[in-house]
Amino acid sequence: KNEVEQSPQNLTAQEGEFITINCSYSVGISALHWLQQHPGGGIVSLFMLSSGKKKHGRLIATINIQEKHSSLHITASHPRDSAVYICAVIKRVGNQFYFGTGTSLTVIP
């Protein structure tokens, strides 16, 4: 049983398209993270959310605590956005992390 489910697993988009990646979780959490993993393997934190919405450049992340769901949106997608996007949650009790299996995004020029 996966505590965190992401969809879609794979996504191909044309440059300029609006992209949405979804994350659902089943445990009580203190925060949710969106991570980006580049083709070379390095991982960076994009957002940390415990409520509401955050925006950074062309990226927007939202979370609905009642529905246990988060979305990551990319507006005006660009080939440099091609990466694997990973949703992670911190369990409220114990500070343990659980991860989705990631969404592999390819943006075609």
Add this chain to the structure above:
Amino acid sequence: EAQVTQNPRYLITVTGKKLTVTCSQNMNHEYMSWYRQDPGLGLRQIYYSMNVEVTDKGDVPEGYKVSRKEKRNFPLILESPSPNQTSLYFCASSFLYRGPNQPQHFGDGTRLSIL
């Protein structure tokens, strides 16, 4: 420069030969963690530490040991490695007592192959 440093980056070794992967951070973070990443399974937490001398099991701790004797270092020890521990390993760190919305800083990863 703020960073998490893992060593080695690549290692090929044989079953049963004890090995240690080191992790060091220079940001005075309380929280440090080890993850393994496998195709189809994603990232899974092995062990984590909320401060010096405080460690806890994650999702997949079997076959691994950790220690946190100093705040900056969190080594991962494989006492008797087996082929099913072949994986890509990441160390990460973050502040803990500034609230839950603290970014994790990841090391560059260690690709471990056990023959």
